[in-house]
Amino acid sequence: MTLLSFAGSPHGGSHKLLPEWRSQPRITPVLIIDHSIVGSAIGAWWYFHDSTGIESHFIIRGRRSGSADGHIWQLMDTDRRADANWQANDKAISIETEDDGDPDTQPWTTAQLQSLIWLHNKLASRYPTIRRREATDCDGPGLGYHSKLGTPSCWTPVAGKLLAVDTPIPTPEGLRPLHEITVGATVFDERGEPCRVTGVYDDMPERAWRLRFDDGLEVLAGGEHQWVTITRGQRKGYFRRDRPRDLGRGPRPEGYPLDWARWGAVRDTDEIASTLREPDGGYRHTIPVARPLRLAQQDLPVDPYLLGTWLGDGGERDGVIFAAFDPDDLLACDAEFVARQFITAGYQLGSWQARRHVLTLRALGFEGQLRELRVLGRKHVPGRYLLGSAEQRLALLQGLMDTDGSAFDRSHVEFTSTSEELADAVVWLASSLGQRVRKGKGEATLRGVSFGPKYRVGWSPTIPVFRLPRKLARLRTVPSVRSQSRAIVACEPAPIQPMRCLTVDSPNSVYLITDRCLPTHNTCPGRPVRVRQWRQTLLPAFLHPEEDDFMALFDNVDEFKAAVRAVVRDEVHQAYEALARGEINNRIDPNSTHFQDSHRGLYRQMQSMYEALARGEIDDRIDPTSQHYKDSHRALYELLVAVAAATGAQPPPPPLSSSPVNRSDAS
Amino acid sequence: MPRTPDPASPAVAVQPEPGDCVADVGAEVLEQVAAHHNYAEPPDIPVNPEELV
Numbered sequence: 031m032t033l034l035s036f037a038g039s040p041h042g043g044s045h046k047l048l049p050e051w052r053s054q055p056r057i058t059p060v061l062i063i064d065h066s067i068v069g070s071a072i073g074a075w076w077y078f079h080d081s082t083g084i085e086s087h088f089i090i091r092g093r094r095s096g097s098a099d100g101h102i103w104q105l106m107d108t109d110r111r112a113d114a115n116w117q118a119n120d121k122a123i124s125i126e127t128e129d130d131g132d133p134d135t136q137p138w139t140t141a142q143l144q145s146l147i148w149l150h151n152k153l154a155s156r157y158p159t160i161r162r163r164e165a166t167d168c169d170g171p172g173l174g175y176h177s178k179l180g181t182p183s184c185w186t187p188v189a190g191k192l193l194a195v196d197t198p199i200p201t202p203e204g205l206r207p208l209h210e211i212t213v214g215a216t217v218f219d220e221r222g223e224p225c226r227v228t229g230v231y232d233d234m235p236e237r238a239w240r241l242r243f244d245d246g247l248e249v250l251a252g253g254e255h256q257w258v259t260i261t262r263g264q265r266k267g268y269f270r271r272d273r274p275r276d277l278g279r280g281p282r283p284e285g286y287p288l289d290w291a292r293w294g295a296v297r298d299t300d301e302i303a304s305t306l307r308e309p310d311g312g313y314r315h316t317i318p319v320a321r322p323l324r325l326a327q328q329d330l331p332v333d334p335y336l337l338g339t340w341l342g343d344g345g346e347r348d349g350v351i352f353a354a355f356d357p358d359d360l361l362a363c364d365a366e367f368v369a370r371q372f373i374t375a376g377y378q379l380g381s382w383q384a385r386r387h388v389l390t391l392r393a394l395g396f397e398g399q400l401r402e403l404r405v406l407g408r409k410h411v412p413g414r415y416l417l418g419s420a421e422q423r424l425a426l427l428q429g430l431m432d433t434d435g436s437a438f439d440r441s442h443v444e445f446t447s448t449s450e451e452l453a454d455a456v457v458w459l460a461s462s463l464g465q466r467v468r469k470g471k472g473e474a475t476l477r478g479v480s481f482g483p484k485y486r487v488g489w490s491p492t493i494p495v496f497r498l499p500r501k502l503a504r505l506r507t508v509p510s511v512r513s514q515s516r517a518i519v520a521c522e523p524a525p526i527q528p529m530r531c532l533t534v535d536s537p538n539s540v541y542l543i544t545d546r547c548l549p550t551h552n553t554c555p556g557r558p559v560r561v562r563q564w565r566q567t568l569l570p571a572f573l574h575p576e577e578d579d580f581m582a583l584f585d586n587v588d589e590f591k592a593a594v595r596a597v598v599r600d601e602v603h604q605a606y607e608a609l610a611r612g613e614i615n616n617r618i619d620p621n622s623t624h625f626q627d628s629h630r631g632l633y634r635q636m637q638s639m640y641e642a643l644a645r646g647e648i649d650d651r652i653d654p655t656s657q658h659y660k661d662s663h664r665a666l667y668e669l670l671v672a673v674a675a676a677t678g679a680q681p682p683p684p685p686l687s688s689s690p691v692n693r694s695d696a697s
Numbered sequence: 698m699p700r701t702p703d704p705a706s707p708a709v710a711v712q713p714e715p716g717d718c719v720a721d722v723g724a725e726v727l728e729q730v731a732a733h734h735n736y737a738e739p740p741d742i743p744v745n746p747e748e749l750v
Contacts (some may be wrong), residue, residue: 035749046739068720073727075739077719080708080730084718103739116716124718131724156750176718187716 032108034152040144041100047107048078048085054110060159061122061170062150063115063185064568066133066560070094071103074126078105085112090145092128092138100141102149108156115176117168117184123153123160124176127560138563147571154572162573173572175564179229193543193550194250195232195530200462200542202325204417208530208543219536220258220291220549222321222464229533234526239299242520244313245468245489247546252529253300256551258540259315260286260294260515262308269511285492285514286318291538294318296551303521313517320547323462328418332399333375335497338429339368340400341409341452348406349397355389364432365389367498372396411455420463427459428497435496437504441513443495444488448474453485454545461546465489466513489513516548706733 031052036043067074071091078085089103106112114124125146129136138146150173154160165174168184179185195209202216202224211217215227235252242248271282287293297305297315308314344351353365369379372393380392400406415426430452435445445456453469460467467489474484490513496502534541534552543550703709707729711722719727 031748033744033749035746045742045744047742047744051742065718066720067727069722069724069727070731072734072736072738073724073729073731074719076706076730076734077708077722077727079739080703080706082708082711082713084713086719114718126719176720186718187714 032156034104034108034149034156036102039102039148039152041098041102041141043102043104043145046075046089046103046105048075048105050085051106052110054106054112055120056109057111057120058159059108059121059123059153059157060161060172061115061118061165062153062160062173063118063122063124063165064146064173064175064564065114065124065126066129066176067126068129068133069131071126071128074128075103075105084114086114086124086126087112088123088125088149090125090127090142090149092130092142093136094128094130099139100145102145108153115185116187118170121170122185125149133560138560143563143567146568150568150572151575154575162575164569164573173569175561183229183231193252193255193529193531194238195528197249197543198545200323200545200547202417204413205458205545208532211530211532217532217534217541218320218323218547219534220318220320220538220540220542221288222323223536224324225534225536225541227532228535231531231533232528235529236526237300238524238526238529239303240520240522240524241299241302241518242522243317243516243548244519245466245516245546246470247516247544247548249544249548249550250524250527250529251299251550252531253303254298255529255531256296256298257302257315257317258291258294258538258549258551259297259302259317259518260290261314262312262316264293265316265511265515284509285511288321289538290318291540291549299521302518306518306521313519315518316515317518317549318515319461319464319466320542320549322420322423322464323542323547325417325419325423325462328414328422330415330418330422332396332403333371334415334418334422334426335371335429336375336377336393336396337400337403337405337411337415338426338431339371339433340396340429341405341411342430342433342435342447344409346407346409349392349400351391352388353391355384355387357384363389364498364500365391368432371497409449410451416455416458416462423459424463424493424495427456427463427495430456430459431495432498432501435501437496437501439504441490441506441510442488443491443505444486446484446486448482448484450483450485453487456487458545460487460489460491460495463493464514464547465491465493465495466516467546706730708733 033045034043065086067089071089071094074086074089085106087104087106087108089105091098091101091103093099095101108123111119112124113119114126115122127133127138127142127146154162159171160173161171163172165172165178168179174185176186177183193208195207197208198205199208199211200218201211206215211227211230213227213230216224217227219225235254237253238250239253240248240250268286269282270276271279302315305314340349340351343353351368353368354363355365356363369391372379372391377393377396380394382392383390397406403412405412411426415422418426431443431445434447434452435443437443445453447453447456457467457469467487470486470488472484472486474481490510491505492509492513494502494505496505532541532552533539536552539552540549541552542548707726711726713721
């Protein structure tokens with residue numbers, strides 16, 4: 031029998047044993063699995079009690095329990111089975127944690143974290159079979175959380191968040207339907223970096239939605255499928271600079287930050303459907319476009335720019351290229367530019383022919399290369415050209431745009447072709463380079479005669495999509511913010527159908543879908559906020575119990591934040607004023623450019639950190655109990671110490687010192 | 698397995714599927730169950746201090 035003594039536990043514990051606490055089958059624990067109740071501790075205890083057939087070994091009370099926050103209840107003998115972990119019931123100890131019914135956004139309290147750490151360590155000491163490692167499969171051993179292996183998985187049969195199985199997914203081998211993606215496959219995250227698929231799950235969602243974006247993109251997703259969206263308020267707050275309080279925030283950013291997925295919020299499709307518009311009718315949710323995909327350089331037989339030029343303005347069955355020709359200004363015409371590109375690429379120009387304002391160019395050996403690529407007679411972009419490096423893809427896009435593209439005004443370009451295959455290639459090339467494109471269809475006519483359908487791909491570019499100087503000159507250099515994100519404009523119920531979800535190992539749990547490279551959140555194995563806490567706080571404390579004395583250094587988060595603010599406010603400004611007075615050591619001339627630059631850089635760095643703290647962003651974005659926060663806090667402290675040393679000022683008090691906490695200006 | 702049946706409890710009306718945990722029940726049901734018991738603290742079970750580890 032194993033009932034714990036709670037002597038030494040940070041918030042105490044008691045034995046609230048269920049009727050079956052010693053009648054369940056015996057087990058040998060090798061795993062600890064953390065859970066969230068999605069409700070109250072009292073409700074869960076009585077639910078277990080009232081003949082439901084499930085239970086847990088422990089419950090840790092939370093904020094809802096007031097002064098009992100962090101208090102541990104033991105419900106079962108840990109040598110006996112508790113039914114909470116499906117196929118792992120015979121080997122796992124389960125710990126439920128109280129919440130207010132919203133663990134997706136409500137983090138564990140500091141007291142709960144302290145009790146979890148204590149309880150993990152207590153159980154690991156009691157059972158040598160529970161090894162100090164992260165549990166990575168059904169049988170453990172180690173520490174896990176309930177949905178860690180996926181939803182469903184051997185620890186839970188409940189399904190996760192789903193997308194339609196035919197949704198195309200960008201991979202290094204090209205677009206593949208979601209149903210072909212397997213564990214271990216490589217996909218891409220919102221920064222364009224490759225990441226690995228760690229789980230694949232199939233199920234039928236309870237609700238399905240068709241999401242439509244303002245670029246015409248449509249995606250089918252389950253009601254619980256998650257997205258990271260930026261609200262209109264967040265977007266305006268980040269970009270606007272027209273208020274007095276915006277003074278000192280620096281120039282208006284030209285685009286979203288690389289880490290936008292960290293400050294956006296994770297929302298499921300159901301929530302997006304119910305909050306689609308702002309009160310004034312505007313669209314509430316946007317998703318920034320992904321950065322250019324990082325694909326490997328390909329060994330390409332034909333220069334991609336020249337291939338694009340031929341695909342746009344080349345002869346269907348030979349290697350000639352037609353280019354605009356101005357006999358009055360040879361150096362400024364398109365033909366001269368194209369000829370120069372061939373020569374730069376190492377070709378010798380062959381015969382040429384001028385008729386009216388069109389020059390027909392030939393490059394020696396070019397036609398043979400096109401034949402080897404099997405594009406003569408059927409113009410299309412070979413697969414490896416679509417999967418080249420960002421430079422190679424941009425060169426191909428520039429070739430296509432220089433010939434079949436137009437710059438209508440300073441902010442809009444369009445590619446037009448009667449070939450849908452070429453139009454789709456442009457959609458992919460531009461999207462994989464971080465562009466938000468829209469594809470349309472019209473009728474190709476010449477002098478009133480229809481020549482069938484034509485396809486148009488238009489967008490506001492944020493990159494130089496032309497090489498021809500006359501077209502390039504029409505583009506403005508500063509991209510619009512709107513061109514860097516997609517707004518969700520409709521969310522309509524769709525027929526329920528089989529769907530699939532993925533988990534990936536990207537830093538922000540985001541991966542890309544469709545040929546437009548739309549970022550979406552993976553099926554988060556667990557509650558997003560708590561999973562982050564688990565990984566940043568609980569797992570390190572379990573793996574390295576001897577190093578985790580951090581939690582003991584402060585009593586509550588408010589005290590901690592006040593201490594940080596006080597240190598920053600006092601020491602940063604003192605240090606800056608010392609610098610302003612030239613009180614730096616004698617080796618550096620305060621009048622030198624080096625000093626001035628260092629001074630300005632240091633001030634900007636400190637000021638931005640201070641402002642972030644003053645805006646309270648510490649509360650919203652960073653979990654104060656996380657390793658990331660600890661590291662940031664220590665980094666800030668080290669910076670202040672360095673400044674103090676350089677200026678001869680008193681170094682700031684160490685992190686978490688209680689001395690600044692009670693100052694009246696601490697808040 | 699059935700333990701201490703309480704037919705009047707709202708918990709009985711929401712029987713879990715095999716493999717479920719309490720998170721699959723929902724906060725609303727748990728609230729009803731807690732209310733059914735007047736939000737009473739679960740009883741402390743006396744234990745022998747010498748048997749605690």
